[in-house]
Amino acid sequence: MRSVKVEGKRRSENGKKAARQLRSEGQVPGVIYGGKETIHFSANPMALRPLVYTPDFQLAEIAIDGTTYRCILKDLQFDVVTDELSHIDFLELVEDKKVIANLPLKFVGQSEGVKAGGRLEIKVKSLKVRTLPKHLAENIEVNIDKLQLNGNIRVEDVKAGEMEILNSPRIPIASVVMTRALKQAETEEAKGGKK
Structure with a gap:
């Protein structure tokens, strides 16, 4: 099965203000849940394009601070005016947990x-x-x-x-x-x- 590698940076601050700041810097805020912990991160929108603009089902390998998380895409949010990707959610794959x-x-x-x-x-x-x-x-x-x-x-x-x-x-x-x-x-x- 194909997978897309994405480099991400862990976010220290959460909330609307922090997300707005990230978007103004050209980053897309995201979250990975379903594993041991919920990870808030940001990534370059160009790195996310192969996952977002395709009809194919693919895995995402998101590398954050030296750790790679195997995930599947769960939710996308787009800006209502510019139609740019504004938030992305991933579900971490845990081997013995059904998805x-x-x-x-x-x-x-x-x-x-x-x-x-x-x-x-x-x-x-x-x-x-x-x-x-x-x-x-x-x-x-x-x-x-x-x-x-x-x-x-x-x-x-x-x-x-x-x-x-x-x-x-x-x-x-x-x-x-x-x-x-x-x-x-x-x-x-x-x-x-x-x-």
Whole structure:
């Protein structure tokens, strides 16, 4: 699994005034929680970009005062006016402690319904899972080979190995719908058969 290395500096002062001061110096305040202690730190926004502006699920290795913390991204806050990153939260990974994460779905295969002229519609792009850190993956693969025309793949159809999926099992994540051309062809075929 890919990880992004970030150099951070421990913050001595917390609160709005200290955070405002950090932002004026071009730093992003952040916090790491979930481990033995809560660590308040700041980092360069450019170092955080590969974590923030991507659809991929990645680990963050945050180095602060010679200690590296393995984390996952939990929350982001952006300035309402400038749209710049204003705060970032990470959850430290502890080997024997389950974590909740949103993992992107990766659709593999060629749907039978698409081969028949239908159009694949992706309804859900990620699933919320609970698992131990060692079972985390970059994505969850969903095979769509057997997906028929007007068929659905639901959350309950996804095999996630050691991960417990927290989304409602009946939610459709992908379906193959009829295209307008296919509907038109079927209508003309039906009319032709009546004559």
